[in-house]
Amino acid sequence: MKYIVLLGDGMSDNPLADHAGKTPLQLANTPLMDRLAQKGEVGLSKTIADGMDSGSDVANMTVMGYDPDKYYTGRSPIEAISIGVPLSDTDIAFRCNLVTLEEKDGSQYMNDYSAGHISTDDASIVIHALKEKLDSEDIKFYPGVSYRHLMVWKNGKDKMKTTPPHDISDKKIEGHLPSGEGSSKILDLMEKSREILPELEINKQKMDKGEKPVSSIWLWGQGKKLEIPSFHSKYGISGSVISAVDLLKGLGISAGLNSIDVVGATGYLDTNYQGKVDAALNALERDDFVYLHVEAPDEASHKGSFDEKIQAIEDFDAKIVSKIIAGLEEKFDDYKVMVLPDHPTPLATKTHASDPVPYIIYSSKDREKTAYENIGYTEKDAVASGFFIEKGFELMDRFINKN
Numbered sequence: 001m002k003y004i005v006l007l008g009d010g011m012s013d014n015p016l017a018d019h020a021g022k023t024p025l026q027l028a029n030t031p032l033m034d035r036l037a038q039k040g041e042v043g044l045s046k047t048i049a050d051g052m053d054s055g056s057d058v059a060n061m062t063v064m065g066y067d068p069d070k071y072y073t074g075r076s077p078i079e080a081i082s083i084g085v086p087l088s089d090t091d092i093a094f095r096c097n098l099v100t101l102e103e104k105d106g107s108q109y110m111n112d113y114s115a116g117h118i119s120t121d122d123a124s125i126v127i128h129a130l131k132e133k134l135d136s137e138d139i140k141f142y143p144g145v146s147y148r149h150l151m152v153w154k155n156g157k158d159k160m161k162t163t164p165p166h167d168i169s170d171k172k173i174e175g176h177l178p179s180g181e182g183s184s185k186i187l188d189l190m191e192k193s194r195e196i197l198p199e200l201e202i203n204k205q206k207m208d209k210g211e212k213p214v215s216s217i218w219l220w221g222q223g224k225k226l227e228i229p230s231f232h233s234k235y236g237i238s239g240s241v242i243s244a245v246d247l248l249k250g251l252g253i254s255a256g257l258n259s260i261d262v263v264g265a266t267g268y269l270d271t272n273y274q275g276k277v278d279a280a281l282n283a284l285e286r287d288d289f290v291y292l293h294v295e296a297p298d299e300a301s302h303k304g305s306f307d308e309k310i311q312a313i314e315d316f317d318a319k320i321v322s323k324i325i326a327g328l329e330e331k332f333d334d335y336k337v338m339v340l341p342d343h344p345t346p347l348a349t350k351t352h353a354s355d356p357v358p359y360i361i362y363s364s365k366d367r368e369k370t371a372y373e374n375i376g377y378t379e380k381d382a383v384a385s386g387f388f389i390e391k392g393f394e395l396m397d398r399f400i401n402k403n
Helices: 031-039 056-063 076-083 120-134 183-199 201-208 231-235 246-254 273-286 296-303 306-331 364-368 379-385 392-401
Strands: 002-008 041-045 092-104 107-112 139-145 148-153 216-223 239-242 258-260 289-294 335-340 357-363
Touching (some): 002 392, 031 306, 031 335, 056 392, 076 148, 148 216, 183 201, 246 289, 273 306, 289 306, 335 392
Parallel strands (some): 002 289, 239 289
Antiparallel strands (some): 139 148, 335 357
16 A cells, blocks of 8 residues: 655635635645545544644644653754754754845845745755854754754753744744744844845845845744654665755655655746656655655745635645646556645735634545545635544544555
C-alpha cells in the first residue's frame, strides 16, 4: 500500500458575505477533489488543540500524527533542522522575518510581512549584511528561504510573548512587539536592524525600482530544539516530505522522513507543481509514504486576495491532486490519499484560524463505489458528514491503519 498526504496550506475559509455566503472551496472549480469526496470519506479534523496558537507548525505537527501538547517546543527549532543549524540544549531559535514597515501618523505599521516576497538571492545579501553587524558570541543569524530566516540566541530566553508578523498585516506594530523576560535583547536587535538596513545598496536599488525595501527584521516563533519519535517507529513505514517551506522540511526530517528539494518550488502561485508531482511519484516507488505540501493558498489568504486564493485552490486540484491520482492509477495497485489543509486562513482576517478543517480519505478500493453526486470537498459537506476527529493527531492513524 502506498500512502500520500496532499496538503493545501490554508485552503479552508469562512463564508464570504460578498460571495453569497460561500467559501472559496465552494466557489472554486475542483472536480478532482469533489470526485474523491463523493467516493471516499469526508470529515472534519481539529488540527489546533485548545489553548495553542493556530500556526502551521502546530497544525502540520498534528496532521503528521504528533500530539503538539506533548512534543511542540516552538516554530523556529523546526526550521533550524531544515536549514541545518544544530541547537544545543540551551540555545533558543527565533524565526527572523524580513519585513517592510511603514510610518503613518507617527506610528509604525506592518506593511508587508515578507518584504514584497523578497527573493532568496536578495534576502541572502541582507542576512549576510546583518550577520556582519549583529552577530556576536551569543547571537547568530542564518540565511533561509525568501523572507524566512533564523536567529539563534545562545543561553537565551524563550518565555516571552512574540507575534507572527502575518497576524498584524496593515496594523500598528505597537502592542505586538516582543514582551516579557528577555524581550529587551530582541527589541534591541530589531531596532538596530532598522538602522542598518536603509544603508544597504540592495535596498536603495529596490526603492529606485519601486519595490518594497527590507526595513526591519521581525523576531518571533522562539523555542528550544525539537525531539519526536520517528514516523517509522509510529506507523511502520518510511517516506518523504516535499515542500518549499523550511518548517515542513524540518518537521519531516525530525520525523525521520527524507526531505526532497524540488527545483522551482517557491511556495507561491508560480511554484513548480509538476516537479512536486514527479518527485512524489518517484519517491513512492522507493518508499511507502509522501507528505506533499503546497503553500500557495495560505500566501494568497495572507494577502487577502480572493482571486489568488481561488486560483491557488484550483491549481492545487488540477496540478497536484489530478496528476497525483493519475500517476497513482498508472503506477500502483493499492494506494490511499488524504487531502486537507493544515488550518483555515480566512481572507477576511488574513491570518490563521483554529477551526477544524475538512479532510478527504480516498483509497484505490473506493474507485468502484457509487459516487454521492450531491456532495463535494467543502467545509459544509464535511460538517454534514458527521465524521469529526477531535484529537487531530489521531487522523494520521485513521488514514494509515483503517481499512
